[in-house]
Amino acid sequence: MKPYPHRFFPDDYDHHGVLRLPLWFWGVLILQARTWILFVMAGVSQQQGGELLPLFYPDTQRFWYGILLGVPAALAFLIGPRRHLWPRLWRAWRWVLSASVLAALGGSLLSLWQQDSNLPALDGVLALLDALALAYLLLNVRLRACFTPQEEAA
Numbered sequence: 001m002k003p004y005p006h007r008f009f010p011d012d013y014d015h016h017g018v019l020r021l022p023l024w025f026w027g028v029l030i031l032q033a034r035t036w037i038l039f040v041m042a043g044v045s046q047q048q049g050g051e052l053l054p055l056f057y058p059d060t061q062r063f064w065y066g067i068l069l070g071v072p073a074a075l076a077f078l079i080g081p082r083r084h085l086w087p088r089l090w091r092a093w094r095w096v097l098s099a100s101v102l103a104a105l106g107g108s109l110l111s112l113w114q115q116d117s118n119l120p121a122l123d124g125v126l127a128l129l130d131a132l133a134l135a136y137l138l139l140n141v142r143l144r145a146c147f148t149p150q151e152e153a154a
Helices: 023-032 034-044 046-056 060-082 087-114 120-139 141-146
Strands: none
Touching (some): 023 034, 023 060, 023 141, 034 060, 060 087, 087 120, 120 141
8 A cells, every 4th residue: 555645646746756845834944934034134224224133033042043953954955856856855854843843842831831922822823833834744644745855646
């Protein structure tokens, strides 16, 4: 029995016959790389950048924690389009991303529990989004098929 008996639409494949990564996967990566994106935005807007980072990250330790947790997502942006070059790495990367999302979820929940944030509503929304992202990474059939080598998925 095949591990993924679901049939996908022809539009779900690229011109090489490889299953395309779902659009929501890129949204999950953006969510996970949010500290990196904020850092770039602060660097681009030099005058407001000095005020932007302390607004979201008053504690520099949380900023570095966010940068560290965003590394797997940033690397997924780079290796995702070239996943055929590193199939073993790509197959494991789903679990690396899941661990990163789980750690981010734990950090958001801890921050909510300790109530040490300037923006508790934002932490609540981020915790909810992290939980949804984790569920998506673990449960979405098409995404799981994208992380399976093509020989097994066919």
